[in-house]
Amino acid sequence: MKIAVPREIDEREHRVALAPESVKKLVKAGLEVGVEAGAGQRAFLSDKEYLDAGAVIEHSAAALLGAADLVLKVQPPAQNSALGEHEADLMRQGAMLLCSMTPVRALDSVKRLAQRRISALATDLIPRTTRAQSMDTLSSMANIAGYKAVLIAAAELPKYFPMFMTAAGTVYAAKVFVIGAGVAGLQAIATAKRLGAAVTATDTRKAVAEQIHSLGAKFVGVESAEDAQTATGYAKELSQEFYRKQAELIAQQCAANDVVITTALIGGTTAPKLITEDMVRSMKPGSVIVDLAATAGGNCTLTEPGETVLHYGVKICAPLNLPSSMPQHASLLFGRNLTHFVLAFWNEKEKRFNLDLEDEIIRGALVTHDGQVLHGPTRAALEKSGP
Numbered sequence: 001m002k003i004a005v006p007r008e009i010d011e012r013e014h015r016v017a018l019a020p021e022s023v024k025k026l027v028k029a030g031l032e033v034g035v036e037a038g039a040g041q042r043a044f045l046s047d048k049e050y051l052d053a054g055a056v057i058e059h060s061a062a063a064l065l066g067a068a069d070l071v072l073k074v075q076p077p078a079q080n081s082a083l084g085e086h087e088a089d090l091m092r093q094g095a096m097l098l099c100s101m102t103p104v105r106a107l108d109s110v111k112r113l114a115q116r117r118i119s120a121l122a123t124d125l126i127p128r129t130t131r132a133q134s135m136d137t138l139s140s141m142a143n144i145a146g147y148k149a150v151l152i153a154a155a156e157l158p159k160y161f162p163m164f165m166t167a168a169g170t171v172y173a174a175k176v177f178v179i180g181a182g183v184a185g186l187q188a189i190a191t192a193k194r195l196g197a198a199v200t201a202t203d204t205r206k207a208v209a210e211q212i213h214s215l216g217a218k219f220v221g222v223e224s225a226e227d228a229q230t231a232t233g234y235a236k237e238l239s240q241e242f243y244r245k246q247a248e249l250i251a252q253q254c255a256a257n258d259v260v261i262t263t264a265l266i267g268g269t270t271a272p273k274l275i276t277e278d279m280v281r282s283m284k285p286g287s288v289i290v291d292l293a294a295t296a297g298g299n300c301t302l303t304e305p306g307e308t309v310l311h312y313g314v315k316i317c318a319p320l321n322l323p324s325s326m327p328q329h330a331s332l333l334f335g336r337n338l339t340h341f342v343l344a345f346w347n348e349k350e351k352r353f354n355l356d357l358e359d360e361i362i363r364g365a366l367v368t369h370d371g372q373v374l375h376g377p378t379r380a381a382l383e384k385s386g387p
Contacts, residue, residue: 001353002032003342004068006061007039009080009087012320014042014327015334017072017099020053022335027054030348034058034068043327065090070353072338073099076106077113088112096355098338100124100137103367103378104269107385110378114368119355121365123337125375132361134340139183140333145322146187146263149290150176153259154195156308156315158286162196173198177253178217179274179299180263181208184292188261189217200253204238204246220253222246243272250274255282262299263292267377271296277311285313294318 003026005018016039018026023033035055037047047057058064062083065071068091076099077087088109091097094117101122103110113120123137133139153176154161163173176192178185181203189212192199199217203209212219222245254260254275260283264272271293280289280302291298294305298318302309308317323330345354345362356362357369366374373379 001069001346001351002034002067004058004064004071005033005035005039005055006064006071006073006087007036007041008074009078009082010075012324013075014324015074015331016040016043016045016327017074017331017338018335019043019045019332020049020055021332022339023050023053023055025339026342029343029346030351031342031346032056034064036061036064040331043331045328045331061087062090066092068092068095070096070098070342072342073097074334075099076101076103076109078109086112088116088118091116091118093117095119096353097121098123098341100141100334101367102269103375104381107378107382110367110373111382114371114373117371118368119366119370120368121341121362122367122375123341123365125365125367126341127360127364129360135337135344135361137334137337140337141323141330142182142184142263143187144326144330144333145292146184146189146261147191148319148322148325149184149261149263149292150188150191150195152317152319153192153261153288153290156288156317157259159258160196161192174259175200175257176259176261177201177257178261178263179203179250180265181205181212182263184263185261186211186215188263189215192259192261193217197259200257202246202249202253204242220249222249247274247276251276251279251282254279255284258284258287260287260289261292262289264299265293265296269296271299273299273301275300275302277301280314280316281312283312283314287314289314289316291316291318292322295320 033055035050037057037059079086097120126132161174164171174197176197176199178188178201193216201212201217202220209219291300291303293299302311303318305318306320
């Protein structure tokens with residue numbers, strides 16, 4: 001079985017789907033791994049390292065994709081301007097693809113994949129079960145995003161994060177409020193605490209209160225019988241009354257804190273508007289908001305995805321693709337996730353990948369197969385978008 005690792009064509013994407021460490025494991029298991037020349041360059045991983053790990057270096061992206069049984073990527077397939085063709089169209093019919101996709105935002109790619117009868121598996125749709133933890137790219141990358149969000153906030157805030165007692169007197173610790181205590185939020189809490197800030201956090205899921213406390217932060221939440229956690233571990237929508245009470249709580253915390261870090265997504269794709277213009281106006285001048293939901297439009301109504309803007313003396317930072325800013329470790333972790341996925345379904349004795357449609361992980365991650373779009377929300381979005 002041939003695996004292909006192409007160079008990511010988005011110039012802003014510095015990660016690569018496999019690091020040499022993972023290539024070595026796959027080759028040892030009996031798979032052939034082809035890597036496009038320069039694929040790891042932006043992650044500071046050389047072609048020589050891939051060769052030493054047992055990979056074959058291919059200089060033609062078209063030849064690499066056309067010969068592969070399984071393509072491993074970071075981003076979903078896109079138009080390759082250098083070749084004048086779409087990556088999905090370069091893949092051979094009936095091949096498999098494994099990447100982070102967010103398919104409802106990649107409808108053109110999904111249509112092309114279905115037309116090519118490619119079995120496309122999205123790592124961001126893998127069920128959040130114990131068995132699938134080692135394959136969860138969302139968690140691996142969210143960990144990096146939470147860490148970097150705090151570093152951005154510390155760099156932008158016009159004061160120290162920790163308390164300092166100096167000859168000139170004492171300066172008190174910055175106050176940080178984290179909205180959403182998923183993987184990114186918990187890492188943000190831990191990093192802010194390491195830097196010496198006083199941290200408060202909230203989440204609509206009751207189960208995370210203990211985790212927040214364990215990191216040394218204070219938990220604040222809405223008193224309600226409702227719980228926002230689904231059976232698959234993602235957040236779900238709640239009642240309007242709950243959101244009204246939540247808005248009151250967030251408004252109070254925004255006014256009281258120096259830094260607000262938002263990480264809230266519903267269903268893994270939709271960013272609820274949690275911070276209004278009035279809330280921003282109530283914040284102290286010099287305060288900082290880091291909106292980690294910017295890719296999905298942002299949790300703040302004043303967020304401009306990809307930009308840092310100033311409103312009412314408050315800096316609103318909306319970085320996109322923070323994991324790409326730490327490409328070496330991000331590629332290492334992403335590649336480990338993909339490798340765990342591949343090896344979980346690889347039959348080494350028979351030298352074949354078992355695409356078991358009855359398996360909950362395969363079934364959850366499969367977006368297209370045998371010419372059909374299997375992911376319900378993506379299928380609905382395609383029908384709504386028309387031909």
